[in-house]
Amino acid sequence: MFRSRRYRVDNETIVLVLTILLVLAVIVITSTATFCLSGVFILGMFVISALMIRSHHQTLLRQTLSINDNNTPELSALVSECEAKLLPGPVNVFLAGKNEMNAYTFGLGSPKALVLYKPLLKVMNAGELKFIIGHEMGHVALGHTWLNTIVGGLAGIPAPFGAAIILYAAFRWWNRMCEFSADRAGLLACGNLNSAVSAMVKLVAPTIRSQSEFNQALAMIDAEDDQASNRLAEIFQTHPMIIRRINKLKEYVRTTEYQQMQAGVNRNIRGTAKRSAPRTSTPVVHPIEPVVETKPELPPEERWPWLKPKDKS
Numbered sequence: 001m002f003r004s005r006r007y008r009v010d011n012e013t014i015v016l017v018l019t020i021l022l023v024l025a026v027i028v029i030t031s032t033a034t035f036c037l038s039g040v041f042i043l044g045m046f047v048i049s050a051l052m053i054r055s056h057h058q059t060l061l062r063q064t065l066s067i068n069d070n071n072t073p074e075l076s077a078l079v080s081e082c083e084a085k086l087l088p089g090p091v092n093v094f095l096a097g098k099n100e101m102n103a104y105t106f107g108l109g110s111p112k113a114l115v116l117y118k119p120l121l122k123v124m125n126a127g128e129l130k131f132i133i134g135h136e137m138g139h140v141a142l143g144h145t146w147l148n149t150i151v152g153g154l155a156g157i158p159a160p161f162g163a164a165i166i167l168y169a170a171f172r173w174w175n176r177m178c179e180f181s182a183d184r185a186g187l188l189a190c191g192n193l194n195s196a197v198s199a200m201v202k203l204v205a206p207t208i209r210s211q212s213e214f215n216q217a218l219a220m221i222d223a224e225d226d227q228a229s230n231r232l233a234e235i236f237q238t239h240p241m242i243i244r245r246i247n248k249l250k251e252y253v254r255t256t257e258y259q260q261m262q263a264g265v266n267r268n269i270r271g272t273a274k275r276s277a278p279r280t281s282t283p284v285v286h287p288i289e290p291v292v293e294t295k296p297e298l299p300p301e302e303r304w305p306w307l308k309p310k311d312k313s
């Protein structure tokens with residue numbers, strides 16, 4: 001049997017080696033370029049975010065009310081209490097007139113900005129407002145405001161379609177974990193699970209006027225995670241479903257860690273004087289109506305008796 005392979009031309013092997021080396025070189029060069037471009041992209045995103053944040057902060061300073069003891073004494077007292085409990089660092093608190101049940105915080109440097117929308121003040125009682133303010137201060141204290149810019153930039157790097165979806169979903173997953181953490185801060189700020197729960201229900205059902213309406217709203221919230229489509233949609237949302245947030249807080253209040261944390265933050269406010277100086281030198285742009293309901297209220301346990309047996313920790 002004659003099995004010679006000497007008919008292979010000399011250049012075939014040389015060209016094979018050269019081709020493999022070339023492919024490896026291209027892989028190294030393109031991946032290095034992608035890595036560097038990703039760095040440039042992230043840096044660019046960071047700079048753009050920083051500029052947008054600064055511009056937004058300046059707009060708020062010009063167009064909204066920066067709250068202090070003189071223009072909104074009751075709200076300012078609530079802010080001071082939350083601040084004293086959670087120690088989030090310097091925060092400017094603004095009251096914006098937008099007709100939404102919302103609050104948010106942002107900022108890369110110091111101070112951070114916390115924006116409350118006016119409708120919150122018409123709907124929420126003092127305990128519920130402390131939950132909302134504490135939640136936002138929790139975001140500040142845990143560094144979510146600046147981390148959001150960096151992690152968002154990382155998740156936004158140009159990537160093939162499938163990978164882009166995975167990066168986006170991962171970013172949103174982290175966003176939802178941040179919400180759970182901030183909810184704990186809100187709970188520590190208000191010190192009452194019922195206030196935290198009613199605040200979250202009112203965020204999505206601000207028009208409730210009676211116990212039965214509250215129960216109806218809660219039943220709808222409770223049913224939200226029954227549908228597979230809602231659970232799927234949650235993957236790409238910044239906030240978890242409200243019922244998940246409520247359940248997480250219910251779990252948290254039963255832990256000794258919570259008891260210790262609550263006792264610790266409560267100690268922070270003993271003997272704390274009211275904040276006396278305005279938080280910024282910005283003049284008040286426009287007066288507002290009284291911000292915190294002054295009518296006497298029942299304690300939350302009596303307002304929402306259905307919560308009583310389950311929520312006692």
Ligand SMILES: [Zn+2]
Nearest residue numbers: 135139179182
């Ligand atoms: Zn939040």
